Amino acid sequence: MINSILFLLLLIAGIGFFIRNSKKIIAAVHLGTPLPKVDRKKERWFQMLRLAFGQQKMHRNLLVGVLHLVVYLGFIIINIELLEIIVDGLIGTHRVFKGLGRFYNFAIATFEVFALLVVFSVIVFWMRRNLLRIARFWSPEMKGWPKSDANWILIIELVLMGLFLTMNAADYTLQLKGHEAYPLAGSFPVSGLVVPIFQNFSLETLVLIERVSWWMHIGGILFFLNYLYYSKHLHILLAFPHTFYASLEPKGKMANNEIVTSEVKMMLGLPTEPVTAEEVSFGARDVHQLSALQLLGAFSCTECGRCTASCPANQTGKLLSPRKIMMDTRDRATHLIEKGDTVKENFLLDHYITREELWACTTCNACVEECPIGISPMSIILSMRQYITMEEASSPSELNSMMTNIENNGAPWPFNSEDRLKWID
Amino acid sequence: MAEYAAEGKSPEVLFFVGCAGSFDQRAQQVTKAFVKILNSANISFGVLGKEETCTGDPAKRAGNDFLFQMQALTTIETMNAYGVKKVVTTCPHCFNTIKNEYPSLGGNYEVLHHTQFLKQLLEENRIQIEGGSFKGKKITYHDPCYLGRANGVYEAPREIIKKLEAEIVEMKRCKKNALCCGAGGAQMFKESESGKKEINHERSEEVNASGASVVAAACPFCNVMLNDGATATDSSVEVKDLAQLIVEAADL
Numbered sequence: 001m002i003n004s005i006l007f008l009l010l011l012i013a014g015i016g017f018f019i020r021n022s023k024k025i026i027a028a029v030h031l032g033t034p035l036p037k038v039d040r041k042k043e044r045w046f047q048m049l050r051l052a053f054g055q056q057k058m059h060r061n062l063l064v065g066v067l068h069l070v071v072y073l074g075f076i077i078i079n080i081e082l083l084e085i086i087v088d089g090l091i092g093t094h095r096v097f098k099g100l101g102r103f104y105n106f107a108i109a110t111f112e113v114f115a116l117l118v119v120f121s122v123i124v125f126w127m128r129r130n131l132l133r134i135a136r137f138w139s140p141e142m143k144g145w146p147k148s149d150a151n152w153i154l155i156i157e158l159v160l161m162g163l164f165l166t167m168n169a170a171d172y173t174l175q176l177k178g179h180e181a182y183p184l185a186g187s188f189p190v191s192g193l194v195v196p197i198f199q200n201f202s203l204e205t206l207v208l209i210e211r212v213s214w215w216m217h218i219g220g221i222l223f224f225l226n227y228l229y230y231s232k233h234l235h236i237l238l239a240f241p242h243t244f245y246a247s248l249e250p251k252g253k254m255a256n257n258e259i260v261t262s263e264v265k266m267m268l269g270l271p272t273e274p275v276t277a278e279e280v281s282f283g284a285r286d287v288h289q290l291s292a293l294q295l296l297g298a299f300s301c302t303e304c305g306r307c308t309a310s311c312p313a314n315q316t317g318k319l320l321s322p323r324k325i326m327m328d329t330r331d332r333a334t335h336l337i338e339k340g341d342t343v344k345e346n347f348l349l350d351h352y353i354t355r356e357e358l359w360a361c362t363t364c365n366a367c368v369e370e371c372p373i374g375i376s377p378m379s380i381i382l383s384m385r386q387y388i389t390m391e392e393a394s395s396p397s398e399l400n401s402m403m404t405n406i407e408n409n410g411a412p413w414p415f416n417s418e419d420r421l422k423w424i425d
Numbered sequence: 426m427a428e429y430a431a432e433g434k435s436p437e438v439l440f441f442v443g444c445a446g447s448f449d450q451r452a453q454q455v456t457k458a459f460v461k462i463l464n465s466a467n468i469s470f471g472v473l474g475k476e477e478t479c480t481g482d483p484a485k486r487a488g489n490d491f492l493f494q495m496q497a498l499t500t501i502e503t504m505n506a507y508g509v510k511k512v513v514t515t516c517p518h519c520f521n522t523i524k525n526e527y528p529s530l531g532g533n534y535e536v537l538h539h540t541q542f543l544k545q546l547l548e549e550n551r552i553q554i555e556g557g558s559f560k561g562k563k564i565t566y567h568d569p570c571y572l573g574r575a576n577g578v579y580e581a582p583r584e585i586i587k588k589l590e591a592e593i594v595e596m597k598r599c600k601k602n603a604l605c606c607g608a609g610g611a612q613m614f615k616e617s618e619s620g621k622k623e624i625n626h627e628r629s630e631e632v633n634a635s636g637a638s639v640v641a642a643a644c645p646f647c648n649v650m651l652n653d654g655a656t657a658t659d660s661s662v663e664v665k666d667l668a669q670l671i672v673e674a675a676d677l
Contacts, residue, residue, distance in 0.1 A: 250521075250525055250575060250576050250577065251574055251575045251576075252521040252525055253521075253525035253526060254486075254526060256490065256529055260490050260491050261494055261498075263491070264494040264495050264498055267495070268498055268502070283488060310602070312604055312605040312607060312624045315604075316620045316621055317622060318618045318619070319620075356618055359618060360617070360620075361610050362605045362608070362610045362624065363486050363609045363610030364570040364605035364609050364610070366574065366604075366605065369574050369601050369602075382488070385486075385488035386490060388488055390488060390491060395489075396615055398614055398615035398616065399611055399614060399615055401614075402483060402611065402614035402615075403483075403489055406481070406484055407492060410478030410496070411444040412479060412613075412614055413448055413449075415444075417477075417478065418475055419448070420474055420475050421447075421474050423446070423453040
């Protein structure tokens, strides 16, 4: 009885805290301009299926793709066991679904095999990240918390799998020893290997190991659920909505601002309906002027750095790193949600992202092409450039000359439009 | 176009020459080569000439949507007045802009990059390449960002190289993974930010490592960047647009 109450409290605390954090994320995303009306639903579901469920872009590197798939499937499949853990915890039963017989044995065996595969994958990931000098894991923005965050995620996953297997091993040993509270149930191809060691332990010790692992396992899962908000690991949830909402247009297409269209049409004497807007501003100086999709992207980003590794500016030593653009955007949005606009002048532009970074972009779309879940760091760069040029008129002077040339001569160079046909000579 | 309109005719296709194609010396050579091919294939085409103006691409990428839309709406007015249905251009930036960003402003055309157009002409045997002056030569192809990743056109340019009977050697980074030449996003018009290296030098090193004697370009800006890159890396690899390669092979 006491155990059931304790369990209920733990569950309520874990889920309650998670709901609180989820609301913060939703509020942060809604700092941006609203998502457009959802069109082309079929294509969107397909894009989600392809990128998020199918992880299509992860398989470009086969080894990493397969390992990532194992961890992802393991995460989903092993968590089916949560159902039983929750029922057991709430009503004080033990392995309540054991009546399912062969199906139950098959399920437990599957969970065990996946747990082992996850352990293997996570160890390989840890080695890739810490022992191999893969450049994208060692960029300047990956110092401090981002680096330890990545390792903590791997460690927590390892510990959770370890607890799951330990719990099963102790349970199975008790079953074999004929302990009355542990009737035969389940099939244990992996944890069964530990039985020879556990066999020498007393019944009390084994029950203690089993109980402690059981509680730590469920506690660990609830901890991890709430750790997500503070970590880069939110992609396990947000990759799904992000790939649904992500652009379906050709990557080269930049949207046209309707207010500008209306103004220009009036200037050119073309028929137009004036667009009424309360506050007209162009581009983004802060997260409020970015779109909800761009902010959702920032929270979905798992800082893998494929974008940065493919960025021509970054590869040639410029300050720009597309991953940092996403991290900065998230940091700023989180700051606003957690602490409010404490220091008025600390906008995303300048305080987080410098102009030098923004102007180094060649808009080549390599970062967008690379992102496994369809995030576009480039779109944020272009939004911020638009602010600098249209609101401040402070773009680099060479670009100002280029734009003056277009205005005066209809070409980015100071040539006379009368000479447009000179190539014929 | 004005001359066609005066006769009450409209040509099959509008060749949008672009600012580089009109003014830049290297790009002018490409314009001439493309026109030679159009003439030899008996394509009726027009150009806007003095009525042509920048599509607005560099202004938009530099953050000036106002100037972009001024250019775009002006150009759309002109093209719609001539009843343009089909546009072909030798510049991937013009191509991307007219194809993707003009429709919502009232400019709806069938837009082709010249490599797509040339591939069609070759397939329909409207131009014939004889003699095989490139037979057995190694040619590599540099994917322009605004043709490749931006619009998914990877195969048409490569088909042309195959028709030249040349051997395509791919660079380490090609197609979706192709490295930018460094000119896009209005970088063409400014010095690059400080770093360890110029992007076009990095790309030219890949060109040189491919073992090709010619690098085929399909964008006037890539053309300039790769040519500068070749000079900077002391390379003898020739930079040529696909239209120029066809003119050479067909001896037009």
